[in-house]
Structure formats: C-alpha cells, structure tokens
Amino acid sequence: MRIILDGMGGDNAPRETVKGAVWAAGEIKEHEIIIVGKEDEIKAELETCGFQGDNIKVVHAGDVITMEDSPVKAIRRKPDASMVVGLCMLRDGEGDLFLSGGNTGALVVGSRMILDRIDGIDRPVLASIYPCLGYEPSLLVDAGASAEAKAHHLLEYGLMGSIYIEKVWGRPNPSVGLVNLGAEESKGTSVTKDAHRRFKMAPVHFIGNVEARELPKGACDVIVCDGFVGNVILKLSEGLAMNILNVVKNKLMTNLKTKMAALMLKPQLEELKGDFDYEEYGGAPILGVNGPVIKFHGSSTASAVKNAIIKGIPYGSENVVDIIRTSMLDLEETIEKDEEEQDA
Amino acid sequence: MRIILDGMGGDNAPRETVKGAVWAAGEIKEHEIIIVGKEDEIKAELETCGFQGDNIKVVHAGDVITMEDSPVKAIRRKPDASMVVGLCMLRDGEGDLFLSGGNTGALVVGSRMILDRIDGIDRPVLASIYPCLGYEPSLLVDAGASAEAKAHHLLEYGLMGSIYIEKVWGRPNPSVGLVNLGAEESKGTSVTKDAHRRFKMAPVHFIGNVEARELPKGACDVIVCDGFVGNVILKLSEGLAMNILNVVKNKLMTNLKTKMAALMLKPQLEELKGDFDYEEYGGAPILGVNGPVIKFHGSSTASAVKNAIIKGIPYGSENVVDIIRTSMLDLEETIEKDEEEQDA
Numbered sequence: 157m158r159i160i161l162d163g164m165g166g167d168n169a170p171r172e173t174v175k176g177a178v179w180a181a182g183e184i185k186e187h188e189i190i191i192v193g194k195e196d197e198i199k200a201e202l203e204t205c206g207f208q209g210d211n212i213k214v215v216h217a218g219d220v221i222t223m224e225d226s227p228v229k230a231i232r233r234k235p236d237a238s239m240v241v242g243l244c245m246l247r248d249g250e251g252d253l254f255l256s257g258g259n260t261g262a263l264v265v266g267s268r269m270i271l272d273r274i275d276g277i278d279r280p281v282l283a284s285i286y287p288c289l290g291y292e293p294s295l296l297v298d299a300g301a302s303a304e305a306k307a308h309h310l311l312e313y314g315l316m317g318s319i320y321i322e323k324v325w326g327r328p329n330p331s332v333g334l335v336n337l338g339a340e341e342s343k344g345t346s347v348t349k350d351a352h353r354r355f356k357m358a359p360v361h362f363i364g365n366v367e368a369r370e371l372p373k374g375a376c377d378v379i380v381c382d383g384f385v386g387n388v389i390l391k392l393s394e395g396l397a398m399n400i401l402n403v404v405k406n407k408l409m410t411n412l413k414t415k416m417a418a419l420m421l422k423p424q425l426e427e428l429k430g431d432f433d434y435e436e437y438g439g440a441p442i443l444g445v446n447g448p449v450i451k452f453h454g455s456s457t458a459s460a461v462k463n464a465i466i467k468g469i470p471y472g473s474e475n476v477v478d479i480i481r482t483s484m485l486d487l488e489e490t491i492e493k494d495e496e497e498q499d500a
Numbered sequence: 501m502r503i504i505l506d507g508m509g510g511d512n513a514p515r516e517t518v519k520g521a522v523w524a525a526g527e528i529k530e531h532e533i534i535i536v537g538k539e540d541e542i543k544a545e546l547e548t549c550g551f552q553g554d555n556i557k558v559v560h561a562g563d564v565i566t567m568e569d570s571p572v573k574a575i576r577r578k579p580d581a582s583m584v585v586g587l588c589m590l591r592d593g594e595g596d597l598f599l600s601g602g603n604t605g606a607l608v609v610g611s612r613m614i615l616d617r618i619d620g621i622d623r624p625v626l627a628s629i630y631p632c633l634g635y636e637p638s639l640l641v642d643a644g645a646s647a648e649a650k651a652h653h654l655l656e657y658g659l660m661g662s663i664y665i666e667k668v669w670g671r672p673n674p675s676v677g678l679v680n681l682g683a684e685e686s687k688g689t690s691v692t693k694d695a696h697r698r699f700k701m702a703p704v705h706f707i708g709n710v711e712a713r714e715l716p717k718g719a720c721d722v723i724v725c726d727g728f729v730g731n732v733i734l735k736l737s738e739g740l741a742m743n744i745l746n747v748v749k750n751k752l753m754t755n756l757k758t759k760m761a762a763l764m765l766k767p768q769l770e771e772l773k774g775d776f777d778y779e780e781y782g783g784a785p786i787l788g789v790n791g792p793v794i795k796f797h798g799s800s801t802a803s804a805v806k807n808a809i810i811k812g813i814p815y816g817s818e819n820v821v822d823i824i825r826t827s828m829l830d831l832e833e834t835i836e837k838d839e840e841e842q843d844a
Contacts, residue, residue, distance in 0.1 A: 289744060290743070303688055337728060368733075368735040370739060384688070384729065385729060387711075389712075389732060390712075392737065395713035396716040398716075399632075399717055400741060403634050407765070408765070414765055416761075417760075
C-alpha cells in the first residue's frame with residue numbers, strides 16, 4: 157500500500173511528521189510512505205532521523221496551508237500546498253490513503269472538493285475518537301464539521317461510522333447509539349425522532365437513544381449526533397477531565413503527607429495518564445468522500461503520527477469507501493420502499 | 501415570609517422533606533414553612549423529629565403526583581395532589597415561595613398551567629445549578645425542559661438567569677455566555693447567531709459565545725443553551741465525573757501500598773467528595789412563571805431540603821418575578837426599535 161502523508165501539517169511539522177513516518181516505516185516494511193511537502197526540509201529531517209530504509213519517498217509541494225487560513229480559500233488558492241497535492245494524489249490513484257495533521261476545516265473542505273462525495277452520501281463528515289476511561293473508545297460522528305443535521309445526515313453518520321469501526325478497528329457488529337434526552341423513542345427533537353425511525357431500518361446494530369450520562373462508560377461503539385452536540389461532548393469531556401485531574405493533583409500537593417502518598421501512587425498515576433492518552437488510538441477519519449482520509453491532531457508527537465499511520469492502514473486496504481457506497485444505496489432503496497408503503 | 505413546601509415530593513418524602521423543613525425552621529425563625537401533603541403522615545414525621553417550634557404549619561392534600569405520572573395528565577387529573585395544592589396556594593397569595601422535589605416535568609407543566617407565564621416571556625424554563633470544581637457554580641438554562649429553542653427563547657433564558665443570580669445568589673453583574681462551537685460571533689447555527697445579535701442589545705453582562713471546554717472552569721455565571729444541549733452538558737458532566745472518580749478509586753485499591761496511600765489521603769478525598777456535593781447550593785428555579793418555584797432533587801436528603809429552603813428565600817422576597825417582567829418588556833422595546841431601524 158502507498159500511504160500519502162502531509163509532511164507539513166501540524167504544529168510540529170515537518171519534524172514530528174517525518175520522525176513519525178520513519179518510525180512507522182520501520183514497522184510496516186511492506187508498505188510505502190510518501191511524504192508530501194517542502195522537499196529540502198523533509199529530506200533534512202529524514203537525514204536527522206538517520207533513515208536508511210527504502211520505503212519512504214518524498215514528493216515536493218512548495219506551499220503550506222496554515223491553521224489561520226480560511227478553509228475554502230486555502231484549498232482554492234494554494235494548489236501547491238502539501239495538503240492539496242496529497243489529496244490530488246489520492247484522487248488520481250497515486251496513493252491509497254492520505255493523512256494530515258493540518259488545518260481541520262481545510263482538510264474537510266478539501267476532501268469534499270477534491271475527492272467528491274460518495275454516491276448516495278449527502279454530507280461527508282469528520283469523526284472523532286471518544287476515549288472512555290476503563291472502556292474501549294467510541295467513534296463520535298459528527299465531531300463538529302456541521303452545526304446542524306437533518307435526520308438523513310444522522311443516518312449517514314451512523315452507517316458510515318459502523319462500517320468504519322467494523323473494518324478499520326476490527327470490532328464486529330458495532331453498536332450505534334443516537335444521542336438524545338432520554339431512552340424513549342418519543343424523546344428529543346423532530347430530527348432525532350425521524351432519525352430514530354430511519355435507524356431501525358438501517359443495516360446497523362442500532363441500540364436506540366443513548367443519554368449523555370452513559371457515553372463515558374462506552375455506551376455504544378458509534379455515537380451519532382449533530383456537529384453542535386458533538387462539539388459539546390468532545391470539548392466538555394476534555395475540559396472536565398482536565399479540571400478534575402488538576403483538582404486531584406492539587407490535593408496531592410497539599411502537604412508532606414499527601415506528597416508522600418502521591419509518591420506511593422506513582423505507577424497508578426502514570427497509568428491514569430496513559431488512559432487519557434488519545435494518541436494511541438490513531439487518527440480520526442473523514443467519512444463519505446471518495447478516498448480514505450485521516451486527520452491526526454495538530455499537536456501530535458512522532459509517536460502519535462506513527463500510530464495514526466499504522467492504525468489507519470485498514471482504511472486504505474479494506475474497501476471502506478466501496479462498502480459505504482453499496483450500503484448507502486441499499487439503504488436508500490429500503491427507505492424509499494418504506495415511504496411508499498407509508499404513503500399507500 | 502411564608503414558604504410552601506411540597507411535603508410529598510421526592511424519593512424519601514415525607515421523611516426527608518419534613519426533617520429538612522424542621523431543620524430550616526430552626527434557622528429561619530422569622531419565616532413560616534407550610535408543608536403541604538398527607539396531614540397524618542406529615543404530622544407523624546414532625547412528631548418523630550420532636551419539632552417544638554411554631555413556624556411550621558401543615559395543609560392537607562390527599563393525593564400525590566408520582567415520578568411515573570405523565571405531567572400534563574397528572575396536573576389536570578390530580579387536583580388534590582400536594583404539588584397542585586401548593587402551586588394554587590402560591591397563585592392565590594397564600595404563600596410567597598413554593599418548593600418541590602417531585603416529578604420535574606409535572607412541576608414545570610404545573611407552574612406554567614397554574615401560575616401562567618410572566619408577561620413578555622414566551623417560554624418558562626427550568627434552570628439547573630452547574631457545579632464547577634474549584635470555582636463558583638454556574639446556572640444553566642435550559643436544563644432540559646424544551647429540546648429546541650428559538651433565538652428569543654435563548655435571550656429570555658439569559659435575561660432571567662442573570663436576574664436570578666444577581667438577586668438570589670447575590671452575585672453582582674453576572675456574566676452570561678452562549679454555548680457555541682467557537683468564540684467567534686459567526687460560529688454556530690442560525691439560532692445561536694441570531695441569539696448572539698440579540699444578547700448584545702440586552703441589559704445583561706453578555707460575554708459572548710463560550711465553548712463547552714470552558715464550562716467546568718466557571719466560564720460564566722449564566723450558561724445559555726437549548727434544552728437538548730443543556731441536558732447533554734448536565735448528564736455528561738455527571739457521568740464523566742463519576743467515571744473518572746471510579747477509576748481513581750479503583751487505582752487506590754490496587755494493592756496494599758496504594759491502600760495505605762489512600763488512607764493518608766483521606767481528608768483530601770473527603771474534601772473532593774464535598775466539592776462534588778451539589779446539595780449545598782440549594783435547589784434550581786423555574787423561571788418565567790408568575791411566582792417563585794424551586795425544584796430540589798428527588799433524592800434530596802433532609803440537609804439538601806433545608807439548603808433548598810434557606811437559599812431559596814431571596815427568590816420569594818426579592819421581587820424577581822416583577823423584575824423579570826419589567827426587564828423583558830424594556831428589552832422587547834429595544835429589539836423592536838432595532839428591527840425597525842434595520843428594516844428602514
């Protein structure tokens with residue numbers, strides 16, 4: 157497989173991206189990594205890493221999309237940016253998977269514009285890994301790409317998320333839950349009620365509504381919600397976890413006795429820190445475009461970049477895009493039939 | 501002041517409600533508490549408590565609205581229920597404040613039906629205390645009463661919340677924040693954008709959009725959002741905090757060494773538990789109806805009931821309802837003028 161990596165995307169690029177690529181290349185010798193970006197800078201980093209293998213290639217792209225760039229404008233006006241070049245290579249079959257840690261908005265917009273939507277998908281979307289302390293992580297869709305969603309968008313999110321988890325994470329028959337005010341079907345907005353009805357016809361393991369309280373306990377494999385609610389879930393979880401851990405940390409620093417206790421708890425505290433480390437789960441997919449694209453965190457270290465590459469491989473090899481296309485067309489037929497029956 | 505208490509509302513009623521009333525009565529001798537409910541049961545509890553004072557009165561109500569009752573039906577079909585009798589007494593001037601730990605939906609619906617909306621308020625709402633670890637708590641409006649909201653509803657929520665915090669919590673010039681995807685005015689849905697514009701004209705200390713990440717750090721005194729998002733914020737915070745503390749607790753129980761450390765940390769861990777204790781902040785107000793109504797948690801202990809009564813007194817004495825009415829009418833004029841100017 158040929159993996160295209162945006163060498164310039166992320167806060168610490170190209171240093172950490174190249175280092176991550178080198179580490180990954182050592183582990184996945186049967187695959188090739190194509191780093192796109194400023195050739196001289198990337199080659200210099202490869203040299204610093206002392207890379208001796210033959211499964212990293214560099215493709216020059218002279219421009220960079222920054223975090224401050226406006227997504228649509230950047231994609232249109234920076235054809236030589238590493239992100240744009242990488243997406244075009246994916247479109248043109250010069251690679252099988254594209255990863256970037258760059259401007260999220262630009263990556264979503266660029267994927268839509270350059271790769272186009274999958275037939276039958278109305279709205280491509282960015283998913284996000286939702287870490288559950290003490291449980292396997294969930295996949296949350298939509299992570300914030302579109303504030304509002306119609307029922308058929310939510311259905312798309314759930315279907316695509318389910319296929320992704322099964323094929324890329326290797327979790328069979330993943331459960332799909334719809335974020336709602338309560339477990340009863342009658343709860344929520346007109347949109348969630350309509351989505352609930354559609355989900356019951358979809359070829360996914362739909363477990364119904366899930367309340368936000370259940371999410372941190374791994375309530376379902378795929379968390380479905382609009383981008384506004386998705387943003388609230390992700391950001392609030394992050395903020396609250398940070399706040400609680402800070403308070404705990406301060407309590408451990410109260411006096412000599414608590415400091416001694418903290419010392420005795422060191423292995424457990426380290427473990428706890430590890431549990432919060434999202435990096436090991438890899439990047440987050442853009443779903444619904446004609447090509448596998450993965451976003452990793454802008455602040456990713458080399459180790460996170462490496463994980464994103466290795467864990468992302470099945471997205472490039474498992475025909476996820478084709479399966480989404482077929483499933484969506486089948487589902488549309490089912491729903492049309494149902495609507496005809498309801499009208500009759 | 502005469503404080504009307506639904507003696508039968510809550511999981512542990514009338515035992516905990518009566519005990520809470522007795523404790524409160526001892527501290528606020530200048531006020532009278534009227535407990536509404538089954539007279540024999542309440543008098544028996546008063547006797548158990550050994551109450552000797554003269555500032556508790558009992559008013560008989562032979563029926564009870566249960567947690568399973570459907571709100572609208574219950575209010576219509578159970579005219580003798582303690583909640584209905586209490587609300588009617590408040591409406592008829594036989595008391596100055598009403599508190600209940602009963603069925604939340606019934607209390608919201610009953611308040612709307614029996615007390616009616618304040619002139620100028622389109623939608624009464626249930627607020628909730630949002631506890632911030634290490635910071636003063638915020639007031640979140642809407643806590644989940646209505647899944648969807650229009651811009652003018654959000655504006656009402658913010659205005660009413662601001663008046664409540666200033667008058668009842670005694671916090672001057674409270675800050676009002678609109679939950680949104682990002683800090684920029686252009687972010688969010690058409691509803692949040694419209695609400696943002698209106699808030700800038702409102703007589704509140706509007707600090708603009710707040711991201712969910714900032715909420716646990718006490719980002720603003722009044723958190724404004726629709727009931728769907730409010731429910732997600734409240735329930736997710738509860739679930740996540742519980743999950744993190746459970747994981748921490750398990751880590752403390754790993755082996756003898758960690759158990760010893762836990763023992764050394766006992767005072768700090770107790771403190772932490774106290775920080776999570778929402779009961780000390782009192783109950784949550786229903787805002788926008790013609791009378792001060794406070795909801796306390798169904799699982800409230802006597803101590804929580806006592807706190808809800810004592811901390812709720814200013815809601816009965818500070819003319820909050822009148823101030824909301826006047827402020828809302830003034831604001832409507834401002835907005836109408838603005839809209840005329842925009843049309844011109």
